[in-house]
Amino acid sequence: MKPYLISLAVGLLVGIIYSLLGVRSPAPPAIALIGLLGMLVGEQVVPIAKRLASGQEMAVFLRKDCAEHILGRPIDQPRDDA
Template sequence: MKPYLLSLGAGLLVGIVYSLIGVRSPAPPTIALVGLLGILLGEQIVPVAKRLATGSEISRFVRTDCARHVMGPLPTNKDRDA
């Protein structure tokens, strides 16, 4: 969780500096971020379809491999203690 909070803090700090010097953020519009999410989710359609075709267990794959790819490494209790 600490890296996420540090990233948020850094983003807030940069946003404040941009505001003070009157510069617009180069961040992409929301529609671009939604498109990126679509790409991440779309990449998972073929592996899920292959598992459906072979009768493999899908729920574990979605919870582990898909979630790890789409969400990135999520914070653990070890991360909190570091």
């Protein structure tokens, strides 16, 4: 959680600096970011449907693979395949 808060804090600081300098952020508008989130979630629909159809375990898959794909791997957590 700490890396996400640091990222948010740095983003806020940069936004304040941009505002003081009177320039607009090159970042896409919020609607584009929501679209990107939809793409990340949508990529998981087919793997979830395949697992449901084959009767495989869902909880671990959702917690580990889907969450890591959508939210990113926590910085302080080593990968299993490393």
